[in-house]
Amino acid sequence: MTMLKEGRPTAPQAVTETASIPATATGNRALMLEEALIFEIGSTDTTGVDLADAPKVESRLGNLARADSIGLPGLSEQETVRHYTRLSRQNYAIDLGLFPLGSCTMKHNPRLNEKVARMPGFADLHPLSPQSTVQGALAVIHELAEWLVKLTGMHSVAMSPKAGAHGELCGLLAIRAALEARGDARSVILVPESAHGTNPATAAFCGYKVEDIPATPDGRVDRAALKARLGPDVAAVMITNPNTCGLFERDMKTISEAVHAAGAFVYCDGANFNAIVGRVRPGDLGVDAMHINLHKTFSTPHGGGGPGSGPVVLSQALTPFAPLPFVERQGDKFVLIEEETADEHHAASFGRMVAFHGQMGMFTRALTYILSHGADGLRQVASDAVLNANYILRSLDDVLDAPFGSSGPCMHEALFSDKGLAEGFTTLDIAKGLIDEGFHPMTMYFPLVVHGAMLVEPTETESKAALDQFILALRSLAGRAKAGDEALKGAPYFAPRRRLDETLAARKPVLTWTEPTQAEAAE
Amino acid sequence: MINNVIPAFAGVTKRDNIMRYLPLTDSDRQEMLSVIGAASVDDLFVDVPAEARLSDKIAGLPDHASELAVERHMAALARQNLSAGEAPFFLGAGAYKHHVPASVDHLIQRGEFLTAYTPYQPEIAQGTLQVLFEFQTQVARLLGCDVANASMYDGSTACWEAIGMARRITKRGKAILSSGLHPHYVSVANTMARFTGDALVHEAPTLDAATDIDALIAGIDKDTSCVVVQYPDILGRIADLTPLAEAAHAAGALLVAVVTEPVALGAIKAPGHMGADIVVGEGQSIGVGLQFGGPYLGLFACKQKYVRQMPGRLCGETVDAAGKRGFVLTLSTREQHIRREKATSNICTNSGLCALAFSIHMTLLGERGLRELAALNHGLAVQAADRLARVPGVKLLNESFFNEFTLILSKDAREVVRNLADKGVLGGVSLGRLFPDAPQIGNGLVVAVTETVTAEDVEVLAKALEEELA
Numbered sequence: 001m002t003m004l005k006e007g008r009p010t011a012p013q014a015v016t017e018t019a020s021i022p023a024t025a026t027g028n029r030a031l032m033l034e035e036a037l038i039f040e041i042g043s044t045d046t047t048g049v050d051l052a053d054a055p056k057v058e059s060r061l062g063n064l065a066r067a068d069s070i071g072l073p074g075l076s077e078q079e080t081v082r083h084y085t086r087l088s089r090q091n092y093a094i095d096l097g098l099f100p101l102g103s104c105t106m107k108h109n110p111r112l113n114e115k116v117a118r119m120p121g122f123a124d125l126h127p128l129s130p131q132s133t134v135q136g137a138l139a140v141i142h143e144l145a146e147w148l149v150k151l152t153g154m155h156s157v158a159m160s161p162k163a164g165a166h167g168e169l170c171g172l173l174a175i176r177a178a179l180e181a182r183g184d185a186r187s188v189i190l191v192p193e194s195a196h197g198t199n200p201a202t203a204a205f206c207g208y209k210v211e212d213i214p215a216t217p218d219g220r221v222d223r224a225a226l227k228a229r230l231g232p233d234v235a236a237v238m239i240t241n242p243n244t245c246g247l248f249e250r251d252m253k254t255i256s257e258a259v260h261a262a263g264a265f266v267y268c269d270g271a272n273f274n275a276i277v278g279r280v281r282p283g284d285l286g287v288d289a290m291h292i293n294l295h296k297t298f299s300t301p302h303g304g305g306g307p308g309s310g311p312v313v314l315s316q317a318l319t320p321f322a323p324l325p326f327v328e329r330q331g332d333k334f335v336l337i338e339e340e341t342a343d344e345h346h347a348a349s350f351g352r353m354v355a356f357h358g359q360m361g362m363f364t365r366a367l368t369y370i371l372s373h374g375a376d377g378l379r380q381v382a383s384d385a386v387l388n389a390n391y392i393l394r395s396l397d398d399v400l401d402a403p404f405g406s407s408g409p410c411m412h413e414a415l416f417s418d419k420g421l422a423e424g425f426t427t428l429d430i431a432k433g434l435i436d437e438g439f440h441p442m443t444m445y446f447p448l449v450v451h452g453a454m455l456v457e458p459t460e461t462e463s464k465a466a467l468d469q470f471i472l473a474l475r476s477l478a479g480r481a482k483a484g485d486e487a488l489k490g491a492p493y494f495a496p497r498r499r500l501d502e503t504l505a506a507r508k509p510v511l512t513w514t515e516p517t518q519a520e521a522a523e
Numbered sequence: 524m525i526n527n528v529i530p531a532f533a534g535v536t537k538r539d540n541i542m543r544y545l546p547l548t549d550s551d552r553q554e555m556l557s558v559i560g561a562a563s564v565d566d567l568f569v570d571v572p573a574e575a576r577l578s579d580k581i582a583g584l585p586d587h588a589s590e591l592a593v594e595r596h597m598a599a600l601a602r603q604n605l606s607a608g609e610a611p612f613f614l615g616a617g618a619y620k621h622h623v624p625a626s627v628d629h630l631i632q633r634g635e636f637l638t639a640y641t642p643y644q645p646e647i648a649q650g651t652l653q654v655l656f657e658f659q660t661q662v663a664r665l666l667g668c669d670v671a672n673a674s675m676y677d678g679s680t681a682c683w684e685a686i687g688m689a690r691r692i693t694k695r696g697k698a699i700l701s702s703g704l705h706p707h708y709v710s711v712a713n714t715m716a717r718f719t720g721d722a723l724v725h726e727a728p729t730l731d732a733a734t735d736i737d738a739l740i741a742g743i744d745k746d747t748s749c750v751v752v753q754y755p756d757i758l759g760r761i762a763d764l765t766p767l768a769e770a771a772h773a774a775g776a777l778l779v780a781v782v783t784e785p786v787a788l789g790a791i792k793a794p795g796h797m798g799a800d801i802v803v804g805e806g807q808s809i810g811v812g813l814q815f816g817g818p819y820l821g822l823f824a825c826k827q828k829y830v831r832q833m834p835g836r837l838c839g840e841t842v843d844a845a846g847k848r849g850f851v852l853t854l855s856t857r858e859q860h861i862r863r864e865k866a867t868s869n870i871c872t873n874s875g876l877c878a879l880a881f882s883i884h885m886t887l888l889g890e891r892g893l894r895e896l897a898a899l900n901h902g903l904a905v906q907a908a909d910r911l912a913r914v915p916g917v918k919l920l921n922e923s924f925f926n927e928f929t930l931i932l933s934k935d936a937r938e939v940v941r942n943l944a945d946k947g948v949l950g951g952v953s954l955g956r957l958f959p960d961a962p963q964i965g966n967g968l969v970v971a972v973t974e975t976v977t978a979e980d981v982e983v984l985a986k987a988l989e990e991e992l993a
């Protein structure tokens with residue numbers, strides 16, 4: 001027998017032809033693994049947990065034992081870890097790279113926040129535990145509340161709203177309660193056309209008629225038109241500041257004064273607070289209520305869609321109407337004011353808007369983040385966020401149309417339009433091209449006031465090197481879209497999926513998995 | 524045991540102005556300003572009226588602090604609390620302590636899940652989207668419905684969204700709420716009704732072994748949009764919902780069922796199979812944890828024919844340009860970002876990560892594990908109920924229950940709960956706290972027993988109750 005001496009090849013052969021990438025038998029592509037549904041790989045008889053045997057007792061389920069098969073597949077622990085790990089790799093995330101989704105403030109999510117939120121003293125507390133046993137948790141809510149009040153220059157804060165839209169609801173309910181308390185039934189809420197969809201949806205939900213406020217050509221609320229519309233039927237105006245075009249509403253203070261003079265209230269959508277934290281206090285602009293998305297400005301992770309948290313800061317005029325529950329400091333004790341503990345001076349509260357006391361898991365994270373930054377760091381957050389956005393605006397406004405680029409600096413986000421792209425090329429093509437370049441696309445087609453809007457919010461946690469690479473990619477894509485490079489219309493090429501058919505999904509909705517019929521299975 | 528001094532955070536200011544989450548250097552900032560054509564960052568804030576511009580950081584607040592300093596402060600606050608795992612623990616009433624397998628928390632912390640946004644770009648969000656599709660299917664099957672959405676904030680908000688949906692479907696404005704519905708859910712519905720103009724009918728529960736199903740049936744009339752009933756109810760009682768569904772349907776009304784303990788559905792019939800049109804719930808008890816009340820997980824499911832009136836996001840199956848199966852957010856013409864003031868709800872951000880945790884935990888359990896878990900909970904609860912009912916001064920209210928039951932004590936349960944807490948026993952939720960306006964049921968104590976409760980815990984509670992009631 002002779003030993004083979006030549007071994008394995010250690011240098012690749014030169015590749016000339018990239019078009020002939022072979023298909024694989026499994027559909028996998030090395031690290032890119034296809035993953036079937038749990039319903040296709042699991043079984044109702046498999047479990048990944050081991051539980052003690054149930055004691056033998058006579059059942060007291062009221063003769064309602066569940067006899068049918070529920071149809072819930074299980075996987076072993078190892079298969080479960082693999083299933084979700086594989087799926088996770090089909091997601092883009094802020095941990096992977098720039099996620100410049102305008103209006104969403106996708107900043108770095110510090111891991112200290114995660115560690116703190118998981119301390120058993122916070123994570124393993126029941127919301128109805130006796131108050132003497134949760135003083136530290138109430139202290140967290142109180143300490144965070146104090147920060148939010150000081151950072152915004154407002155009078156108080158309602159902590160229980162579960163997200164920004166829920167905060168809008170809180171603010172409008174407080175406004176409605178305040179108006180009702182003075183016997184003043186008003187029916188209209190004014191909302192700019194550039195507003196986020198949650199604003200008109202919330203106003204309608206509270207029983208108000210929504211009317212648009214026109215914008216000026218420079219992308220701001222038309223102060224004169226707004227003033228002209230004010231009257232005894234207007235309950236409130238909802239203004240986003242900085243607004244969804246990435247611009248500061250210069251006239252906010254005079255608008256507030258006019259609104260107040262007309263007996264109405266000012267609701268500010270604070271989704272974009274990141275741009276001004278530590279540099280401007282909404283309380284100084286005459287705002288009566290504003291939600292703060294802790295999952296934006298204060299870095300709590302967005303988790304692929306939530307959870308969020310939307311505390312609402314309130315002016316003195318609205319404070320008596322704040323929802324239950326809230327935390328009060330009484331001497332060296334913290335007291336949770338709820339139905340049981342409320343007394344006369346809480347009588348005007350408009351009630352409870354959620355079971356329990358809000359998003360504690362987000363409070364611990366946000367407070368951790370706030371303490372990490374401190375007053376000086378938070379001011380720097382706004383400065384760097386605005387600097388990064390302006391850097392993007394000025395590095396791209398020669399290749400992409402910036403509709404408000406000539407009206408001065410932007411705040412935390414840079415807005416572009418599809419003007420000037422070759423016939424048939426759209427914002428969507430640029431967005432999908434960015435995917436191939438390794439970036440999450442910007443917010444597209446929002447705000448609705450700009451054609452083919454591309455709203456880029458880099459946030460302060462991006463380095464200059466990351467911004468430069470993003471600019472490089474976007475300049476290249478703008479060039480391709482203007483030159484009419486047909487290949488761009490097929491993008492993305494390198495993502496786990498090519499463009500998906502949303503029309504089909506809506507026309508024939510398949511919202512749950514069903515076992516294939518025999519005919520389908522035979523295919 | 525707990526030292527009640529809450530530390531004040533002084534901050535630990537560092538020598539320089541380097542902050543660990545801000546990567547720009549001063550020379551980067553200078554270079555970028557010159558590209559922009561601005562002399563300083565202040566120049567970028569020119570649109571802020573001068574009188575509203577803060578010239579310096581806000582006074583009276585600490586400066587930035589090191590990771591170590593912040594962790595120390597937060598850990599000190601955490602130590603001021605008595606956590607469920609440190610005590611014999613029996614609290615439920617809408618939030619339950621269950622063992623969550625270690626891999627759940629590991630997986631939800633993968634950055635690709637944790638730090639992604641709503642899946643607006645489906646080509647690079649198939650991970651989240653497939654999870655949502657699986658979640659929707661798991662929830663629909665568990666609750667016995669055709670379809671489920673991709674989550675709401677929590678059970679209480681899902682409940683009032685269901686009331687609103689019933690109004691849209693029936694075009695009627697009177698909802699009848701069972702006395703066995705969680706009082707916080709009732710409060711939330713009341714708050715909303717005050718502004719939406721719905722008329723709500725509701726009374727506090729009475730301490731009877733039977734639920735109020737018969738009274739609910741008697742109350743249904745031609746103006747009724749829906750009947751809202753909790754299953755098992757706030758006192759732990761379980762009733763067959765079939766007659767209620769029939770009565771509601773006969774009058775053209777809907778049945779909304781609320782499940783605050785979904786583990787129960789591994790043992791008892793699903794509300795959807797008893798005729799409920801909309802089934803909502805609190806999903807916290809599977810995978811999510813207690814977290815002092817949030818974030819939690821609103822479950823929302825209904826019959827197929829009502830899907831276009833549903834609130835919240837829906838994920839659906841489709842194909843990509845190359846014909847491969849994939850998933851997208853769909854039917855978004857119901858939602859605020861398309862329909863604005865005509866949307867079915869204003870919800871945007873939901874509870875995605877909690878839905879992931881729920882789905883992973885449910886996958887680990889599988890049907891077999893869920894049934895075993897449910898049987899274990901019920902068995903332990905039966906044993907505990909019988910043991911506690913032998914304590915002098917204690918009576919068991921329930922004839923039927925799953926893992927939670929109501930004890931009627933010989934005195935107001937509020938004080939008993941507080942005194943037990945002083946002894947390090949978290950003994951249950953008093954009805955006085957839940958229903959402060961119904962003193963006639965103040966002696967009721969709601970006790971939950973899950974797989975995390977040991978026989979020793981039950982003994983400790985029994986002895987402590989005996990002392991309290993002596």
Ligand SMILES: Cc1ncc(COP(=O)(O)O)c(C=O)c1O
Pocket residue numbers: 103104163164165166196198199240244269271272293308309310870871872
């Ligand atoms: C401008 C604006 N307003 C309101 C919202 C709604 O906030 P949330 O998603 O937290 O409910 C968002 C974010 O989605 C937003 O960008």
